[in-house]
Amino acid sequence: MSVTTESVITMTSEAVSQLKNFLVEQGTPDQMLRVFVAPGGCSGLQYGMTIEDTAEEDDTVIETDGVKLLVDSFSGMYLQGAEVDYVNSLMGGGFTVRNPNAVASCSCGHSFDTGANEPTAHGCGCGK
Numbered sequence: 001m002s003v004t005t006e007s008v009i010t011m012t013s014e015a016v017s018q019l020k021n022f023l024v025e026q027g028t029p030d031q032m033l034r035v036f037v038a039p040g041g042c043s044g045l046q047y048g049m050t051i052e053d054t055a056e057e058d059d060t061v062i063e064t065d066g067v068k069l070l071v072d073s074f075s076g077m078y079l080q081g082a083e084v085d086y087v088n089s090l091m092g093g094g095f096t097v098r099n100p101n102a103v104a105s106c107s108c109g110h111s112f113d114t115g116a117n118e119p120t121a122h123g124c125g126c127g128k
Contacts, residue, residue: 007062008076009035009069011084015095016065018086023067028053032061032068035084035097037075045078047097 011019023029034050055061055070062069071079082099 007064008060008071009062009079009082009084009097011064011067011069012086013065015084015086016067018093018095019067020065023051026051032070033084033095034059034070034072035075035079035082036072037078049095 019033020029023031028051031051031053032055034048034052036048036050037045038048040046052070056072058073059070060073060076062071069084078101079097079099080101082097082101085096085098086093087096
């Protein structure tokens with residue numbers, strides 16, 4: 001595990017605030033948000049997020065205003081320079097990833113392509 005001041009990924013102030021509130025409401029203020037990339041989705045790669053209580057050996061821990069993000073080494077390759085935001089929409093609110101490495105993404109926003117993952121992409125199943 002490494003702790004860094006050079007962020008692989010950053011969080012907007014709204015995302016930090018929403019994450020803090022969520023963790024306090026859950027009674028788990030010391031837990032961390034894991035942001036990861038996995039093969040799959042209609043564009044070849046997809047984002048995922050989970051709440052974790054411990055970091056793994058290959059994780060980078062990024063702390064912003066008292067909240068921590070975890071990024072594993074595989075995901076870090078795809079998330080360099082990305083930003084986690086919290087957005088409110090007519091369909092509800094939630095965390096989203098803005099990724100400068102994505103050359104294309106599915107309309108659902110959960111799947112993306114870096115230009116090198118064409119073999120794992122398949123038809124859009126997000127219903128849009």
